[in-house]
Amino acid sequence: MMVIPLGHFYSIFYLRCMLTYPIHTGERALRQLEQDLRQKQYEQIMVLVDTHTHEHCYPLLRELLPEHELCVIKPGEIYKNLDTCTIIWQKLTQANFGRRSLMLNLGGGVIGDMGGFVAGTYKRGIDFIQLPTTLLSQVDASVGGKLGIDFMEFKNHIGLFLDPQAVYIYPPFLHTLPQRELLSGFAEVIKHHLIANREGWQQLRNTTEVRSLDLKALIEHSIDIKSRIVELDPQEKGARKALNFGHTIGHAIESHYLHSPHPLLHGEAIAIGMVTEAHIAFRRKLLSASELAEIHQFIARFYPKFTIPTQDFDAIFARMANDKKNMLGQILCTLLKGIGTFLINIAISKEEVFAALNYYNHHGPDTGI
Numbered sequence: 388m389m390v391i392p393l394g395h396f397y398s399i400f401y402l403r404c405m406l407t408y409p410i411h412t413g414e415r416a417l418r419q420l421e422q423d424l425r426q427k428q429y430e431q432i433m434v435l436v437d438t439h440t441h442e443h444c445y446p447l448l449r450e451l452l453p454e455h456e457l458c459v460i461k462p463g464e465i466y467k468n469l470d471t472c473t474i475i476w477q478k479l480t481q482a483n484f485g486r487r488s489l490m491l492n493l494g495g496g497v498i499g500d501m502g503g504f505v506a507g508t509y510k511r512g513i514d515f516i517q518l519p520t521t522l523l524s525q526v527d528a529s530v531g532g533k534l535g536i537d538f539m540e541f542k543n544h545i546g547l548f549l550d551p552q553a554v555y556i557y558p559p560f561l562h563t564l565p566q567r568e569l570l571s572g573f574a575e576v577i578k579h580h581l582i583a584n585r586e587g588w589q590q591l592r593n594t595t596e597v598r599s600l601d602l603k604a605l606i607e608h609s610i611d612i613k614s615r616i617v618e619l620d621p622q623e624k625g626a627r628k629a630l631n632f633g634h635t636i637g638h639a640i641e642s643h644y645l646h647s648p649h650p651l652l653h654g655e656a657i658a659i660g661m662v663t664e665a666h667i668a669f670r671r672k673l674l675s676a677s678e679l680a681e682i683h684q685f686i687a688r689f690y691p692k693f694t695i696p697t698q699d700f701d702a703i704f705a706r707m708a709n710d711k712k713n714m715l716g717q718i719l720c721t722l723l724k725g726i727g728t729f730l731i732n733i734a735i736s737k738e739e740v741f742a743a744l745n746y747y748n749h750h751g752p753d754t755g756i
């Protein structure tokens with residue numbers, strides 16, 4: 388076990404930062420959007436939705452918007468690709484959208500990541516606004532300027548960093564969100580507590596039902612943590628890697644099963660990623676046995692067990708070897724150093740990854756290490 392010299396230790400709690408674009412959260416967010424659009428006077432507006440947000444979210448917004456075009460795409464991660472981008476670019480082109488137009492991304496992380504990417508590259512870039520409608524996108528994906536699509540089965544392989552004009556977070560959109568999707572978003576809430584808020588984690592641990600939580604407060608807490616980190620390091624050269632906790636192994640698992648008969652949702656894969664990466668931290672004596680058990684127990688309360696066949700380990704590890712965060716041929720990971728703090732750029736080995744996957748497969752949260 389070796390902590391390579393690239394590793395840095397951060398505690399973000401003492402840093403106060405502000406992003407350069409506004410984030411409006413709460414019941415008034417849509418009214419604010421209406422006002423802002425009236426002032427901005429875009430030449431054309433394209434509203435990007437998938438079939439679910441078209442049905443459930445667009446009706447809450449339609450009357451508030453100026454004249455606009457609508458682009459409806461199919462829902463889900465498997466459509467976050469170049470073919471769907473082509474459909475959207477074609478639609479913009481056929482409707483003669485010019486440089487002074489706006490793309491309004493009304494949907495979850497898939498719509499936000501892909502709509503932002505399409506807007507940022509169409510005619511070298513038009514404005515876009517994020518209107519997140521899932522818990523995952525409200526607590527995480529809509530903030531931070533990471534845009535992109537999946538390519539050749541690698542997550543977010545093609546993309547760019549670019550900020551939206553603004554983000555409008557309207558929690559009532561969550562009323563129609565299926566429970567499984569709500570829990571997927573909750574994984575990022577758990578992550579934000581684990582990397583940056585030890586006291587908050589002690590409270591969160593009492594949760595038994597996510598819908599009974601004060602979701603607006605939870606969203607604001609997550610946005611606060613994420614925006615402080617992003618403001619410190621917008622392009623993910625250092626501190627921002629904290630947000631990748633759970634994602635080195637989690638992304639590889641998500642991509643590996645994306646085209647299987649039972650794909651995992653993003654947050655479900657990240658939940659497995661957090662348990663397995665916590666196991667690696669435990670073996671390196673960065674986390675205690677009781678901290679690992681706390682994390683595992685809490686995650687097991689919300690996410691069904693997904694056994695990863697041993698014969699898939701090599702393929703999952705091979706995906707990790709192509710991770711964007713790697714350097715000098717090493718697989719780099721963000722590890723917890725106790726709950727509430729973290730280390731970035733930690734090189735992890737195949738043996739550690741396999742041991743962590745075996746731990747996840749064979750140890751219930753209550754069976755000990």
Ligand SMILES: NC(=O)c1ccc[n+]([C@@H]2O[C@H](COP(=O)([O-])OP(=O)(O)OC[C@H]3O[C@@H](n4cnc5c(N)ncnc54)[C@H](O)[C@@H]3O)[C@@H](O)[C@H]2O)c1
Pocket residue numbers: 437438439440443444462463464467494495496497498500520521522523524527528529530531532533534542543560561562563564565568571572653654
């Ligand atoms: N850019 C970032 O910083 C960042 C961070 C985390 C995750 N992500 C990305 O976000 C994506 C996952 O986002 P997601 O979980 O929001 O997935 P998603 O966009 O696929 O939405 C999940 C499902 O919920 C439906 N839906 C959305 N809002 C709804 C509503 N209000 N009512 C009913 N149904 C609704 C969607 O149609 C879809 O079927 C992944 O691609 C991930 O890589 C990006």
